[in-house]
Amino acid sequence: MKTLRVPEATVTRMSIYSRFLERLDRNGITTISSNEIADGVGVSPAQVRKDLAYFGEFGTRGVGYNVQTLLKYTLRILGLDQTWQLAIVGAGNLGQALTTSRGFNARGFHVACVFDHDTRRVGQRIGQLLVQPLGQLPELAQKENIRIGVITVNNSMAQEVANIMVQSGVQAILNFAPITLRVPANIEIRNVDLSITLELLTFNLGLKAAQSL
Amino acid sequence: MKTLRVPEATVTRMSIYSRFLERLDRNGITTISSNEIADGVGVSPAQVRKDLAYFGEFGTRGVGYNVQTLLKYTLRILGLDQTWQLAIVGAGNLGQALTTSRGFNARGFHVACVFDHDTRRVGQRIGQLLVQPLGQLPELAQKENIRIGVITVNNSMAQEVANIMVQSGVQAILNFAPITLRVPANIEIRNVDLSITLELLTFNLGLKAAQSL
Structure with missing residues (x-):
């Protein structure tokens, strides 16, 4: 696996993809496209492909990803194949x-x-x-x-x-x-700063107010 | 202020810069360079300058930033000039x-x-x-x-x-x-997912283990 200089934002999204794949697996879904992953977690399909590409080639063109296999890889990448x-x-x-x-x-x-x-x-x-x-x-x-x-x-x-x-x-x-x-x-x-996300909210509320002027 | 399409990571860093500036101000520090801000919060000086540039021109070349002025701008940008x-x-x-x-x-x-x-x-x-x-x-x-x-x-x-x-x-x-x-x-x-940062830790511990092989 290529794992050097992966941006933290990519690692955080890997966690999010991995949790989404767990949910799919629990619901019995076996294959998924990068577009569907993107839809499910609210990022662009290009971002999903770029993030996964840091770690290797997982999908098959036109077929998509096997959910269980990709889930297993994401867990291993995140160091979660152990306790x-x-x-x-x-x-x-x-x-x-x-x-x-x-x-x-x-x-x-x-x-x-x-x-x-x-x-x-x-x-x-x-x-x-x-x-x-x-x-x-x-x-x-x-x-x-x-x-x-x-x-x-x-x-x-x-x-x-x-x-x-x-x-x-x-x-x-x-x-x-x-x-x-x-x-x-x-x-x-x-x-972990529990209040920093509050400022993301107020930043966005401020933007909206400015745009509605 | 230019405020369109600012990356979320930039907004989060603006919160971090802003809190750092508050601390400087409390300690009576009146001017600071982007290098010192970078040092204080643990990002690169180029990143600090790039983040601030989304919102305008705040510093004076060779002099740096006035702490109180920059603090006031960061608070206004983040929507924190109100309750x-x-x-x-x-x-x-x-x-x-x-x-x-x-x-x-x-x-x-x-x-x-x-x-x-x-x-x-x-x-x-x-x-x-x-x-x-x-x-x-x-x-x-x-x-x-x-x-x-x-x-x-x-x-x-x-x-x-x-x-x-x-x-x-x-x-x-x-x-x-x-x-x-x-x-x-x-x-x-x-x-806010309180456990997602845990996976950033285990990812990095996994990297270290791989590099020490």
Whole structure:
């Protein structure tokens, strides 16, 4: 597979195609064209073909794609042909929402532990899990083979939690705290800002207002 | 301002630049170069200049940008030179987290009401707000001038909530339910999938593993 210098937007769309293919497969659909994929996810057919071309040749001209085969490829490309154990640190509202969310417990992902530094939260039940004390992270990370850490603590704790995650052998961090964290270069880190999409909405509403003048 | 056909990725980066400029302004920094902006947010200087060029000429060659002026422009471009009242429907963990989150109560955004259809949640306090019955949405949306609705209910309720929002005069919807909602073409809608960034992490971890072979 060719996988060098793939734009992040392409990887994000691969996730979207892959989820769409899962839905088709569940509904018993066996072949699909790039036009139909484009229609189903709301991008142009040329974009679908260009995105897939980063990774090789999957379709047959005039026939389209075999849904199960293309789904299997997208999962492999996204690294989802294996299980990823997650640990969530921060058992507040957001941590609780993510622990039990479908997205964090599907497609190879599994929330294996939840931690909090607040002793009042330790021992509380979230779905199937009991909140563990933060001090247990290194030991449980090893025992549960945790490779991805999710940070849902507040800003003042986030860097300390990131440090503990790195020391515990976590390879990647998804950070929901609105702060820039410093981690070694070999650690994959992504920040999720839940409000940034709001500004995409207001930008577009502003455009519409300008065009209607 | 030129604002036609701006890529979504550019708009998202405008949000990021704008937040960075806010931080600089708070710290008393008055001028900045595109190289320093690029450094501060982790994109290339050429990208910063290209993004800003969609909207006009802001800097002076060799001098750079005035921080306050550029900040004001970015806020105006993003539609944040006004107040946007939000309503959140779904007072579960995610709804609670968003209601009290800094991002949803800053930069012109303000969560004005929270609703739930579950009578056990109605009347509960989340931060400064009391959870209202869903049936109150049309009336309160008008009274509070709600223009953006945020959906944090489960899949089975999400379309019904979207319909009520549209009937209540909401202009834009931010949907956290992992389902495709049908709304009239004049309504701005964006879906937020909290797990899609996880797949960006596993894609990159897969790349690293492949390169180290």
